Amino acid sequence: xxxxxxxxxxxxxxxxxxxxxxxxxxxxxxxxxxxxxxxxxxxxxxxxxxxxxxxxxxxxxxxxxxxxxxxxxxxxxxxxxxxxxxxxxxxxxxxxxxxxxxxxxxxxxxxxxxxxxxxxxxxxxxxxxxxxxxxxxxxxxxxxxxxxxxxxxxxxxxxxxxxxxxxxxxxxxxxxxxxxxxxxxxxxxxxxxxxxxxxxxxxxxxxxxxxxxxxxxxxxxxxxxxxxxxxxxxxxxxxxxxxxxxxxxxxxxxxxxxxxxxxxxxxxxxxxxxxxxxxxxxxxxxxxxxxxxxxxxxxxxxxxxxxxxxxxxxxxxxxxxxxxxxxxxxxxxxxxxxxxxxxxxxxxxxxxxxxxxxxxxxxxxxxxxxxxx
Amino acid sequence: xxxxxxxxxxxxxxxxxxxxxxxxxxxxxxxxxxxxxxxxxxxxxxxxxxxxxxxxxxxxxxxxxxxxxxxxxxxxxxxxxxxxxxxxxxxxxxxxxxxxxxxxxxxxxxxxxxxxxxxxxxxxxxxxxxxxxxxxxxxxxxxxxxxxxxxxxxxxxxxxxxxxxxxxxxxxxxxxxxxxxxxxxxxxxxxxxxxxxxxxxxxxxxxxxxxxxxxxxxxxxxxxxxxxxxxxxxxxxxxxxxxxxxxxxxxxxxxxxxxxxxxxxxxxxxxxxxxxxxxxxxxxxxxxxxxxxxxxxxxxxxxxxxxxxxxxxxxxxxxxxxxxxxxxxxxxxxxxxxxxxxxxxxxxxxxxxxxxxxxxxxxxxxxxxxxxx
Numbered sequence: 001x002x003x004x005x006x007x008x009x010x011x012x013x014x015x016x017x018x019x020x021x022x023x024x025x026x027x028x029x030x031x032x033x034x035x036x037x038x039x040x041x042x043x044x045x046x047x048x049x050x051x052x053x054x055x056x057x058x059x060x061x062x063x064x065x066x067x068x069x070x071x072x073x074x075x076x077x078x079x080x081x082x083x084x085x086x087x088x089x090x091x092x093x094x095x096x097x098x099x100x101x102x103x104x105x106x107x108x109x110x111x112x113x114x115x116x117x118x119x120x121x122x123x124x125x126x127x128x129x130x131x132x133x134x135x136x137x138x139x140x141x142x143x144x145x146x147x148x149x150x151x152x153x154x155x156x157x158x159x160x161x162x163x164x165x166x167x168x169x170x171x172x173x174x175x176x177x178x179x180x181x182x183x184x185x186x187x188x189x190x191x192x193x194x195x196x197x198x199x200x201x202x203x204x205x206x207x208x209x210x211x212x213x214x215x216x217x218x219x220x221x222x223x224x225x226x227x228x229x230x231x232x233x234x235x236x237x238x239x240x241x242x243x244x245x246x247x248x249x250x251x252x253x254x255x256x257x258x259x260x261x262x263x264x265x266x267x268x269x270x271x272x273x274x275x276x277x278x279x280x281x282x283x284x285x286x287x288x289x290x291x292x293x294x295x296x297x298x299x300x301x302x303x304x305x306x307x308x309x310x311x312x313x314x315x316x317x318x319x320x321x322x323x324x325x326x327x328x329x330x331x332x333x334x335x336x337x338x339x340x341x342x343x344x345x346x347x348x349x350x351x352x353x354x355x356x357x358x359x360x361x362x363x364x365x366x367x368x369x370x371x372x373x
Numbered sequence: 374x375x376x377x378x379x380x381x382x383x384x385x386x387x388x389x390x391x392x393x394x395x396x397x398x399x400x401x402x403x404x405x406x407x408x409x410x411x412x413x414x415x416x417x418x419x420x421x422x423x424x425x426x427x428x429x430x431x432x433x434x435x436x437x438x439x440x441x442x443x444x445x446x447x448x449x450x451x452x453x454x455x456x457x458x459x460x461x462x463x464x465x466x467x468x469x470x471x472x473x474x475x476x477x478x479x480x481x482x483x484x485x486x487x488x489x490x491x492x493x494x495x496x497x498x499x500x501x502x503x504x505x506x507x508x509x510x511x512x513x514x515x516x517x518x519x520x521x522x523x524x525x526x527x528x529x530x531x532x533x534x535x536x537x538x539x540x541x542x543x544x545x546x547x548x549x550x551x552x553x554x555x556x557x558x559x560x561x562x563x564x565x566x567x568x569x570x571x572x573x574x575x576x577x578x579x580x581x582x583x584x585x586x587x588x589x590x591x592x593x594x595x596x597x598x599x600x601x602x603x604x605x606x607x608x609x610x611x612x613x614x615x616x617x618x619x620x621x622x623x624x625x626x627x628x629x630x631x632x633x634x635x636x637x638x639x640x641x642x643x644x645x646x647x648x649x650x651x652x653x654x655x656x657x658x659x660x661x662x663x664x665x666x667x668x669x670x671x672x673x674x675x676x677x678x679x680x681x682x683x684x685x686x687x688x689x690x691x692x693x694x695x696x697x698x699x700x701x702x703x704x705x706x707x708x709x710x711x712x713x714x715x716x717x718x719x720x721x722x723x724x725x726x727x728x729x730x731x732x733x734x735x736x737x738x739x740x741x742x743x744x745x746x
Contacts (some may be wrong), residue, residue, distance in 0.1 A: 081649060081676060088646045103677070111646055115677040256381060273461045273484055303454060304476070304488040 001037050001073025002097040005057070006066050007108075010094065013055045013087050014079075016234055017046035019208050022052040029122045032076035035096070036120070039072060045126075047081060051205055052126050061080040068093060074120040077104045085113050128237060130230075132223030133195050135174070139213040139231075142220075145176050145187050146210035148264055148335045148362050151177035151204040152185035164200035166245040167222070171196070177248055178203060183328045183366040184248055185335060200245055201227045205238035212236070251351055256344035258317030260289055261357065262310060264333050264341045270308040273299050275326040277306040284340045286323045286371050291315050299373050322348055323371040329354070332364040374410050374446025375470040378430070379439050383467065384459050387452075388420035389607055392581050393426040394452045402495045405449035408469070409493070410720075412445060413620040418499075419452060424578060425499050425610040441466060447493040450477045458486050487674050501610060503603075505596030506568050508547070512586040512604075515593075518549050518560050519583035521708045521735050525558035526551035534616040538579050540595070542568035548620055551576060556701045557621055557738040558708060573618055574600045578611035585609070624724055625738055629717035631690030633662055634730065635683060637706050637714045643681040647671050648699040652677040659696045664688050666720045672746050695721055696744040704728070705737040 017033060026047060027033055034045040045054040055120075059067045075098050082104075086094060091108030098117070099105050106113040137145075146165075154162035159181075166177040171194050176187040199222050209218070209229045219230040222240075229236040274285050278298040288295045294310040322345060333341050338356030345352045354364040390406060396695050398404055398421060400595075407418040418427040432440045449470050455477075464481030471490070472478050479486040510518075519538075527535035532554075539550040544567050548653060549560040582591070582602045592603040602609040647658050651671040661668045667683040695718060706714050711729030718725045721744075727737040 078676070084649050085646070088642070088649065090642065110643070110681060110683075112680040113650065113677065114679075115650075116675065247711040269461070269463065270483070273458070276457050276461065277486065277488075302489065303451070304486065306487075308483055310483075 001035065001075055001096070002069075002071040003035075003037055003042060004068040004093055004095045005042070005072070006068075006088060007089055007092055007094045009057060009066050011083075013044055013057055014083050014086055016212060017044050017055055018051045018079050018083055019046070019049055019212070020051045020236075021046040022048045023080075023223050027124060029076060029118055029124060031079060031370045032118060032123070033079050033082060034074070034076055034120065034123050036074045037072045038152045042067060042070075045123075046181065047126055047209070049124070049126075050202070050239045051208070052128065053234060054237075055234040057120050057233065070263070073098060075104060076118040076120055076123055078115055078117070081113075081115055082106065085111075085115075094362055122345050126237070127226065128235075130221055130228050130235070132196050132221045132228075133169070135169070135191060135193075135195065135220045135222075137220065139218055140213050142218050143210045143213055144337075145189060146206045148337070149176050149178040149185040149187050150203050150207050150210075151178075151331050151335065152180060152183050152364070154180035156180075160241050160351070161200055161243040163203055164241040164245070165203050165206050166198070166231075166248075168198040168202050169195035177245070179246065179248060179251075181246070182325070182367050183332065184251055185245060185332070186363045186365075188361045188363075197222055199224075199227060200241040200243070200246075202238060202241055205229075205236070209236055248365075252353070252363075253346035253350055256353065258289070258315075258320045258345035260294070260313060260315050260317075260345075261340055262294065262313040262343070264336065264339060265310065266310055267341070268330050268333055270296050270310055271326045274306045274308050279302050280325065281372065283326045284323050284369055284372065285326045286321060288321045289315055289317070289318075317345070320345060321350070321371065322352065322368050324352075324366060324368045328366045330351070332366060336362060374408065374448055375442075375468070376408075376410055376415060377441040377443070377466055377468045378415070378464060379441075380459060381605070382430060382439050383603060384456075386417055386430055387456050387459055389585060390417050390426045390428055391452050391456055392419070392585075393421055393424045393609075394419040396453075397419045400497060402449060402491055402497060403432070404452060405491060406452050406455060407447070407449055407496050408494065409447045410443050410445045415440060415443075418496075419430045420497075420499055420541045422497070422499075423575070423612045424581070425501065426607060427501065427610075428607040430606065431613055446471060449491040449493055449496055451488055451490070452642045454488055455479070458484075458488075461581075477531060498657060499610070500599065501608075503594055503601050503608070505594045505601075506542070506570050507592055507594045508542070508564060508566075508568065508710055510591050510593065512588050512591055512623040512737070515563070515591050516586060517585045518562060518712075519579045521559050521710070522549050522551040522558040523554050523576050523580050523583075524551075524704050524708065525553060525737070527553035529553075533614055534573055534618055536576055537573035537614040538576050539571070539573050539618040539620070539621075542573040544569070550618070550623075552619065552621060554619070555698070555740050556705065557736075558705070559621070559736045561734045561736075570595055571618075572597075572600060573614040573616070575614055578602075578609070582609055621738075625726070625736070626719035626723055628718050629726065631662070631688075631693045631718035633667070633686060633688050633690075633716045633718075634713055635667065635686040635716070637709065639683055639685065640714070641703050641706055643669050643683055643702060644699045647681050648680040650676050651699065654745065657696050657700045657745065659694060659740055661692075661694045662688055663692045688719070693718060693721070694744065695725065695741050697725075697739060697741045705739060708737060709735060 036043040104117040174189045221228040296308045297306040332354040336356040409416040477490040547562045591651040594601040669681045672678040705727040
C-alpha cells in the first residue's frame, strides 16, 4: 500500500475516525486506524467494538486531487502516533507507504517517520451492515434534539439503560427521552414517514454524532442490533443498550395547580448566585412564590445565607414553597432554549415540569427534595 | 464598617489580592480578605504568610466615585465566597456592611448575602515594612526577565533554593539566574544606579508579579528578610528563600568548538515532530551536524523511528553528535525570543549554550544526556 494524500483532508478524517478509538483496549488492533486503499477510494476505520466510525475519501473532489497517487492495499497504523504526526507535519502532501510488510513509512519533504505496524488481518471482523428503519434529520434538528436531552441521561454505569437516549417511534411521532431517575428530558419530533420502533442509543454516541455534524442531512438507520448514522462520507455504527427503559410517563404529573412564568436569564442568574452558598448542601436552593414575590434562598449554618428577589414574573396559584437541586433546574431551563420559561408545580414533594411557552416539543421533569429549613 | 463601592473596581482588587490566599491554611484567618476602611481609603489584604498582597482603593479617581459612602472599620471576610459573590452580582454598586459584629452583609438591589465572618483581631500580625534597596523596572522589562528565566527553575521542593530566582546586583549590573540543576537560564540587566545585594526570590512570586503588571513601572525593594514589589496601588510582600544558590559559573564551559546557527521556528517544529516518537524515552532526541546536514532523530524499538533534515543553517566545527531532552532545548530557544538562535557546543558530554545573535543579555545552559543509539 502506498498513498500520497492531501494532508489536511487526511487530518480531518483521522480526527473524525479517532473518536471511536480508545486509549486502551484488550484488543490491541483497536488502537489502530485501519487503512484500506481501493482502486477508487481510501477507507479509514476506527473502532472500540461498541462504536465504529468509517470514513471514505475519494481520489478527487471536483477538479481537486485528494489522493495524488496510490498503490492499493491495506494496513493498520497506530492511531495515537499517526494522528499526531499528520497534525504536526508541515507539507501539503504526505506519503504513507508500507515497507517490509509491517513498517508504515510516513514522509513529506522534510520529515521521515517509520512506525511499527500491524497486519490488516489482525483487525477484528466488524458488523457493518446497514439495514433497518431509516430516518433522515436535518443536521441542526439532530443537534438540537441532542442538546435538549443528552444532559439528563445518567453518567453512571450502575443502570446501563439510563446512559442511553430512548428513541421511540410511533406513527409520525418520535420521542427522545433521557433520564438519570432524578430528572427527565423528553423531546418530541415529527416525521413525514411513519415508523414503529424503540431503541436505546448510548448517549455518548448521540453526543459524538451531534458534534461531528456541520450542516446538511444525517441519516439514522436503526435495527434491533445497532444504530448507524450516515453523514457525508462517514458512517458511525453504534451498539444499542439492552434492557427496558423505565416507563417514564408515570413520572409526569397530570395537573399543575401552581404555574410560574419567568425570564430564563433572570431566573438562572439569581439561582446561580444563591447556589454559591449551597455548595456544601448539594446545591439545594429554596424557591418561595406568592403572586407578589418570587424569592430564592439558601442557608448554611457554617457559611451564611443568600436571598434573591425577582419582581418581574407571572404566577397563578396559592403561596408555594419548593426546594430543588439548582443545577438540574438550570440545565432544564437552558435546554428549553427560550427567553421565558414556564415552571409548573404539582405540589411541594411532587415532580415539576419545565417548558417553553412557544415550544411544546420539549418537556422536562425534575424531582424536588425536602427543604432543610 | 459599611462601604458602598464600585463593584468592578472592587472585583479587580479582590482578584489581585486573592492570588496570595490559599485554598487551605493552618491559620483559618488566612482564608479571608482583611478589609480596612479608613477615612480616606479602603485597604484590602490577602496573605498565606509567605506571600502577602495589599491593595488600596481611594474614595475617588479623578471625578469618578469609587467608594460612594462608608463608615470606617475593619473585618475579615471569606475570600472564596466573597470573590464569587462579587463576580456574579449584577449591580454597578455593592454594599458591604458588618452587622451583629460577625456577619458580613453583601447586597445590591436584587441580592442579599449574609456571610459568617471573623473579627479583624484574629488576623496574624504581618511584617509590612518597606525598607531596603529599591530598583525600578519598566513593567515590560520585568515581564521579559521573568519569561526568560522562570521556566528553568525547579518545581520540586527537594532543594528549596532551586525554586527561587537568584538575583545578584553588583555595581550597575544585575543578574537573574534560575536553574533546576539540568539547565540554567541567566539574564543580565543593567541599572543606572549602583547596587550590591544577592537574594533568592521565590519563582512563584516573580511569576505572579509579572502576571499582575500591565504597563508603567514596578519598584522592587529587597532587604535581607524579604522582597517587596510596588505597582500602582498594590504592594506584594514575599519571603526570600534561605540557603546558598549554587555557584553556576562553573556549569558554563569556557570555549565552544562547535557552533550552530539556525531558525528558531524551523528547529523547534522539527524537534517537536521528532520528539513524538521519544515520549517513552524521556523526550531524548539526537542531533547530528556536519557542514552539509543538520539531522534530528529519535528511535524506539517498540514504536519506530523519526528523522528530520534541516537544510537552511550555518555551522562551524567538525562533525558532531549530541543527545538531549528536547523540552529543555525548546524552552531555551523560545526564551531567547529571537528569529535565529545560536547553539554552542563544547563536547558530546559537556553542557551547551543557547543564545540569541543580537542579545547578549540572555544565556542558557543545558546538560546533554548520553545517546542511547
